[in-house]
Amino acid sequence: MSKFANGKINKLDAYVPGEQPKDKKYIKLNTNESPYPPSPLAVKYACDELESVRLYPDPDCTNLINAIAKTVNVSPKNVIVSNGSDEVLNFAFIAYADENNPAIFPDITYGFYKVFAGVNGVPFEEIALKDDFSIDINEYLDKNGVIFIANPNAPTGLEISLEDIELLLKSNPDRVVVIDEAYVDFGGKSAISLIDKYDNLLVTQTFSKSRSMAGARLGFGVASEKIIEDLNKVKYSTNPYNVNRVTAVMGIGALEDNKYFENNISSIIESREYTQNELKKLGFTCTNSKTNFVFAKSDKISGEELYLKLKENGILVRHFKKDRISNYVRVSIGSFEEMQAFIGAVRKILGE
Amino acid sequence: MSKFANGKINKLDAYVPGEQPKDKKYIKLNTNESPYPPSPLAVKYACDELESVRLYPDPDCTNLINAIAKTVNVSPKNVIVSNGSDEVLNFAFIAYADENNPAIFPDITYGFYKVFAGVNGVPFEEIALKDDFSIDINEYLDKNGVIFIANPNAPTGLEISLEDIELLLKSNPDRVVVIDEAYVDFGGKSAISLIDKYDNLLVTQTFSKSRSMAGARLGFGVASEKIIEDLNKVKYSTNPYNVNRVTAVMGIGALEDNKYFENNISSIIESREYTQNELKKLGFTCTNSKTNFVFAKSDKISGEELYLKLKENGILVRHFKKDRISNYVRVSIGSFEEMQAFIGAVRKILGE
Numbered sequence: 001m002s003k004f005a006n007g008k009i010n011k012l013d014a015y016v017p018g019e020q021p022k023d024k025k026y027i028k029l030n031t032n033e034s035p036y037p038p039s040p041l042a043v044k045y046a047c048d049e050l051e052s053v054r055l056y057p058d059p060d061c062t063n064l065i066n067a068i069a070k071t072v073n074v075s076p077k078n079v080i081v082s083n084g085s086d087e088v089l090n091f092a093f094i095a096y097a098d099e100n101n102p103a104i105f106p107d108i109t110y111g112f113y114k115v116f117a118g119v120n121g122v123p124f125e126e127i128a129l130k131d132d133f134s135i136d137i138n139e140y141l142d143k144n145g146v147i148f149i150a151n152p153n154a155p156t157g158l159e160i161s162l163e164d165i166e167l168l169l170k171s172n173p174d175r176v177v178v179i180d181e182a183y184v185d186f187g188g189k190s191a192i193s194l195i196d197k198y199d200n201l202l203v204t205q206t207f208s209k210s211r212s213m214a215g216a217r218l219g220f221g222v223a224s225e226k227i228i229e230d231l232n233k234v235k236y237s238t239n240p241y242n243v244n245r246v247t248a249v250m251g252i253g254a255l256e257d258n259k260y261f262e263n264n265i266s267s268i269i270e271s272r273e274y275t276q277n278e279l280k281k282l283g284f285t286c287t288n289s290k291t292n293f294v295f296a297k298s299d300k301i302s303g304e305e306l307y308l309k310l311k312e313n314g315i316l317v318r319h320f321k322k323d324r325i326s327n328y329v330r331v332s333i334g335s336f337e338e339m340q341a342f343i344g345a346v347r348k349i350l351g352e
Numbered sequence: 353m354s355k356f357a358n359g360k361i362n363k364l365d366a367y368v369p370g371e372q373p374k375d376k377k378y379i380k381l382n383t384n385e386s387p388y389p390p391s392p393l394a395v396k397y398a399c400d401e402l403e404s405v406r407l408y409p410d411p412d413c414t415n416l417i418n419a420i421a422k423t424v425n426v427s428p429k430n431v432i433v434s435n436g437s438d439e440v441l442n443f444a445f446i447a448y449a450d451e452n453n454p455a456i457f458p459d460i461t462y463g464f465y466k467v468f469a470g471v472n473g474v475p476f477e478e479i480a481l482k483d484d485f486s487i488d489i490n491e492y493l494d495k496n497g498v499i500f501i502a503n504p505n506a507p508t509g510l511e512i513s514l515e516d517i518e519l520l521l522k523s524n525p526d527r528v529v530v531i532d533e534a535y536v537d538f539g540g541k542s543a544i545s546l547i548d549k550y551d552n553l554l555v556t557q558t559f560s561k562s563r564s565m566a567g568a569r570l571g572f573g574v575a576s577e578k579i580i581e582d583l584n585k586v587k588y589s590t591n592p593y594n595v596n597r598v599t600a601v602m603g604i605g606a607l608e609d610n611k612y613f614e615n616n617i618s619s620i621i622e623s624r625e626y627t628q629n630e631l632k633k634l635g636f637t638c639t640n641s642k643t644n645f646v647f648a649k650s651d652k653i654s655g656e657e658l659y660l661k662l663k664e665n666g667i668l669v670r671h672f673k674k675d676r677i678s679n680y681v682r683v684s685i686g687s688f689e690e691m692q693a694f695i696g697a698v699r700k701i702l703g704e
Contacts, residue, residue, distance in 0.1 A: 005582045009446070017411050049567075054385055054566060214409075229353060237467045244599060250402075
């Protein structure tokens with residue numbers, strides 16, 4: 001830190017992305033990317049757009065927003081697009097959290113919520129998951145502040161029901177509830193269907209996982225018109241051109257090519273079920289993941305040791321040095337062949 | 353606004369980007385874009401990268417940072433890249449401004465500084481330009497806070513000398529000075545040469561104008577290692593993957609293709625001089641612009657009327673409804689043919 005940094009910056013604990021080692025070629029199952037390339041239509045639209053990059057993007061992202069609105073069946077006025085869904089999550093912190101409205105989220109969840117609280121200088125409260133990693137919604141009902149729930153949750157992979165989300169929304173209509181659906185396409189149920197009924201609901205999704213566009217940075221939020229207005233005010237006060245031209249047209253291509261999307265989802269779910277079954281055969285406990293990763297532990301090897309031995313064997317998974325989950329590894333679902341290689345490596349490491 | 357928004361958001365006056373009307377095809381001289389497409393090498397690298405978009409970008413942007421460092425002749429440790437230079441400017445607000453350290457900038461300058469102060473909830477002070485629109489550096493020497501100077505300044509097009517910038521840096525070594533060099537490639541002198549001498553200097557530049565990449569969103573900051581550490585802490589706390597994969601490789605291509613860059617700069621400067629000369633022949637007063645725009649006024653027609661009549665004639669320029677400059681129009685430099693068309697339209701409007 002420099003001597004110039006203000007107090008907020010000195011205290012910051014920045015987010016640590018999954019490692020990207022460059023020493024050798026790994027089977028990369030550590031950052032929940034898709035094993036499949038973006039849709040050929042997205043790639044075609046991108047190529048066609050490159051000459052136009054001399055011009056600023058449309059700050060309103062009209063075409064992309066129309067395409068998203070059509071896909072999730074809402075009005076374009078209910079949609080904002082962002083530079084990854086992280087950005088719209090941060091906009092929600094900026095717009096709704098303050099010293100009297102702490103951010104509230106589970107103790108085990110996406111690590112960035114805590115970081116957003118820090119960088120925005122707002123308080124936060126973590127509510128412990130139950131022993132089985134499920135969320136007890138009753139613990140949230142009387143909390144004041146802004147609630148952030150990843151559904152399905154990460155890294156546990158577990159979902160909560162729309163009934164629970166409705167309970168939360170109804171219990172305090174003056175409180176914003178953010179449902180982060182980064183993984184919803186892999187088997188969860190979206191809360192977008194509730195936005196007409198609850199004006200305090202913001203749902204966020206991303207093109208990073210199910211649409212194979214992690215490297216393009218595209219996310220979006222769906223909410224009541226008033227919430228979208230707030231978030232747009234933040235967008236136009238920080239980064240009006242937050243979605244670049246190439247990413248915008250790739251997003252449109254990815255949405256138009258629905259068949260490609262659905263095929264990829266099916267393959268990933270199939271590989272996930274294969275992976276979980278094989279792990280269980282090897283004595284692992286797995287959560288009931290509705291995502292593109294599995295979260296698993298074994299009594300025969302610690303999470304850290306398994307992570308390290310897999311790395312030695314050329315396979316990267318994610319391990320969190322955090323109480324209650326330090327015995328687990330999170331394994332992103334790659335191609336079927338990659339998951340076979342992963343299971344083979346686990347078998348070898350366990351000596352089975 | 354929703355009823356949920358906090359006090360900061362309610363007070364926000366968001367930035368208003370230059371208009372992008374879709375009713376007909378305009379000669380677009382209103383947002384300081386390049387008339388030339390991005391370098392063919394940048395386009396080639398982008399096409400080659402599209403399949404890899406399924407993977408997250410390198411958060412450290414190592415290859416791009418190395419290329420920038422080489423180009424501006426500093427160590428990679430002195431460079432941060434950002435989603436447009438707006439983002440690194442905002443990072444500086446987040447890291448250095450607070451209630452005791454207001455942001456300080458000229459009363460006529462890039463409109464976003466004031467917006468960044470608002471969204472970060474920090475105070476700001478505007479210091480009046482002299483009547484000839486030049487900056488009186490003496491007025492800044494004893495100010496406490498964080499100083500933001502666009503050099504060359506927008507929309508005036510005027511530059512201040514590196515000697516003045518050194519005065520500012522020396523007068524208070526405990527104060528960060530940000531020099532925003534969005535337009536420096538068109539004839540200004542960069543302060544990057546001073547970063548080894550002054551650890552309180554941050555210089556920002558962009559690929560939007562001189563490198564024809566406004567639609568790709570790429571900017572960067574150059575400063576002492578400690579300042580870069582601060583800004584990276586903010587980056588990793590808001591948007592670790594702020595530069596997407598396609599933009600990163602386009603940036604590298606644009607830097608490698610230096611000949612293309614230099615040719616474009618020469619053409620734009622030539623067209624700027626042509627435009628200023630022709631305007632002067634028509635009785636206009638022009639500032640001594642070192643940028644890719646001219647800033648001009650005429651006694652024969654108000655700035656607003658000229659803007660409106662040009663728009664009727666299919667030419668978009670920028671007019672600011674702001675005291676002291678409301679008689680001016682800001683005209684981005686397009687291709688030579690576009691500038692001939694612009695001069696022709698002005699001649700027609702003035703009846704000459």
